[in-house]
Amino acid sequence: MEKVVLQKTILIGASPERIWEILVLDAYTRVWLAEFREGSFAESNWEPGSHIRFEDGNGNGMIGFIREMIPGRVLTFEYTGLLNAGLEDLTSAEALAVRNTRESYRLTAEGDATRLTIAMDLPDQYFSLFNSLWDNALTKIKALAED
Structure with a gap:
C-alpha cells in the first residue's frame, strides 16, 4: 500500500x-x-514519548505516541495502530497500514500572525478524504484561535 504525505498550511x-x-x-x-x-477527542498527558489516542466517541480511532514536542513550535505523533470498539489493534491489515505514519504540526511566527503547517503520512486511498477534512479542521482552528 503506497503512502503519501498530505501537507497544509494556514496563516x-x-x-x-x-x-x-x-x-x-x-x-x-x-x-x-x-x-x-x-464526538472525536484526543487523550494524552501531552509529554514527549507519551501515549496518545484519537477516539471518535464510539471507541474507534487511532493510537500512537508523541514523537516530538516543543511547546508553541512543534508537535509530532507517530501512529502505532487503531482502536476498534475500544480495543487496541496493532496487527490487522488496517492497523499495519497506519503503523509508523506520522502527523505533525509546526508553528512559525510571522509578525503578528502565525503560520500553522500540518503534515500527515497516510495510505494514498485516503488522500482525497483527509485533504478536505483538514481544510475544514484548519478553518475551525483558525476561528478558535482568532476568537
Whole structure:
C-alpha cells in the first residue's frame, strides 16, 4: 500500500502560544477534531514519548505516541495502530497500514500572525478524504484561535 504525505498550511492572526492551546487543550481539540468525526477527542498527558489516542466517541480511532514536542513550535505523533470498539489493534491489515505514519504540526511566527503547517503520512486511498477534512479542521482552528 503506497503512502503519501498530505501537507497544509494556514496563516492565523494569533500567537503561537494561543494556537498551541487550541491544538492540545481538550475544550478546543474536541471542537476542531469534530471536523473529522462528531464526538472525536484526543487523550494524552501531552509529554514527549507519551501515549496518545484519537477516539471518535464510539471507541474507534487511532493510537500512537508523541514523537516530538516543543511547546508553541512543534508537535509530532507517530501512529502505532487503531482502536476498534475500544480495543487496541496493532496487527490487522488496517492497523499495519497506519503503523509508523506520522502527523505533525509546526508553528512559525510571522509578525503578528502565525503560520500553522500540518503534515500527515497516510495510505494514498485516503488522500482525497483527509485533504478536505483538514481544510475544514484548519478553518475551525483558525476561528478558535482568532476568537
